[in-house]
Amino acid sequence: METTCHPTLQFSTCVGLERIGRKLNDLLTYPHQRCNKTYSFRVSNLSDSQRRSCSALHGQSSVGLLRSCKASRGTTLEPGHCHASCDGNWLLKHKAQEVASFLDGRCIFLVGMMGSGKTTVGKVLSDALGYSFVDSDRIVEQSLGGTSVRQIFKQCGETFFRDIESEALRKLSLMPKQVVATGGGSVVRPINWKYMRQGITVWLDVPLDALARRIAAVGTDSRPLIQFESGDPYTKAFMGLFTLSRKRTEAYSHADARVSLQRIAATLNLDDIADITPTAIAIEVLVQIENFLECQGDLSMRMFP
DSSP states (O other), X not given: OOOOOOSSOOOOSSOOTTBOOEEETTEEEEXXXXXXXXXXXXXXXXXXXXXXXXXXXXTOOHHHHHHHHHHTTTOOOOTTSOOTTOOXXXXXXXXXXXXXXXXXXXXXXXXXXXXXXXXXXXXXXXXXXXXXXXXXXXXXXXXXXXXXXXXXXXXHOHHHHHHHHHHHHHHHHTXXXXXXXXXXXXXXXXXXXXXXXXXXXXXXEOOHHHHHHHHHHHOSTTOTTOOOSSSOHHHHHHHHHHHHHHHHHXXXXXXXXXXXXXXXHHHTTOSOGGGSOHHHHHHHHHHHHHHHXXXXXXXXXXXXX
């Protein structure tokens, strides 16, 4: 893949979970502990207020950034912290602009269990990156004249559906600048990983309890693989998800990056994962993509031509 070099990079407003930074005049340097590398960024193209916000966030992890964004939603912070200018949407846009320059148009494939928020987060992420958003299930349905996924399973079986799904992913892998929300079972076929590896794969890891509550709230009728005969909606959803997770969790772990909602909730002191905003999740997706690219050497190629 052809790459281009930029002599000056923008300041990273959202340093990763494993980074430690320090500001020297207009130059930010920080080591990446996992990759055993040190990177430098020059502060540029920021207004005075944005620069002050970044300085307040500087030295914090991406979790520190999310805490500041959470607090900025109407809460006055103590001096020395990020104030109202640290708006979650601005941070998302700025981080997306920064990461987009390293993506070179590569697609982002979101993987994870049904109900993990791939569609919701994918739309937020695509808007921030200036990408198109695609739901692979909808592509499958459109290719069969609008027949629903549930009906495809019922009339033709899962194998037929997976064949059409693989063909959809093959075509999507050839198109640049897309955020793709994949079907929950797309990871079970090795050929699909070949297609998704043309871009970057991100696993949205959500605890089963939270998934079951989400699915139970809207019903399981549209979920052909969660069909238990007895039990309340939550129990049906949980048991179905538990069975599927035993088959899929190892496959999800092959993704290039992982975003743990349980970890985000704990860091933000949230009792309920449902209280995490899609914007906060999208920011963390971008941070983890950046971590992956750094460890792959994509960023170092740009910074040290």
